[in-house]
Amino acid sequence: MTIYKHILGDQFYKLHPMLQKRYKLSVGKKFKATGVMKKISGGPKWMYPFFLLGTRWKFLFPEHGLNIPFTIVNTSLIGPNKENQVHWERTFYFKNNKRYFNALMSLDPANNSVKDYLGEPSIFYSDLVFFVTEEGRMLIESREQRIVIGNIEVPLPRIFQGIVHVTEYYIEEKDVFSIHVLIKNPLIGTLFEYEGEFQTNDF
Structure with missing residues (x-):
């Protein structure tokens, strides 16, 4: 049983049946897919150095833009302590740079949550x-950090x-997955x- 079915x-x-297959x-x-981000945006300009530094750990990045090609690879594996893990590799292909937003997830049954370690090596x-949801969409929210x-x-x-806040769903008319990720801070916004949207040939 995967960590997502368990949780x-x-x-x-x-x-939605296609989300069941995906998760x-x-x-x-591995689950592999390619797609296009309709938009990628971020915080105030003064945070640029922090996001640029984050690229060293494949954790966030300062670039913004429209219609950015990307790929996603999810790999299910067994970790050193014998727990089920899922490695997330998200790659964004900007004109002059290739950026990553990587993570390693595992189950925390005691808190009925998923442990999400971001960056390589993890820094967050x-x-x-x-x-x-009633419509069969996946919603993901953060708690303790x-x-x-x-x-x-x-x-x-x-x-x-x-x-x-993450929302993922499937659009049958277009045969694509749709994803929206929003990260906000109480002070900064x-x-x-x-x-964006992505497709797979894995199933």
């Missing part, structure tokens, strides 16, 4: 909770957090946002 329980079967992902298998942690410094994890007060 959603019976709700998993309320997802069941057996151990050792977020608890994620998953929901399914921490800065990761080596083996030390420092909790972030909510006022300093990047609060995450929008820190990072992308919205």
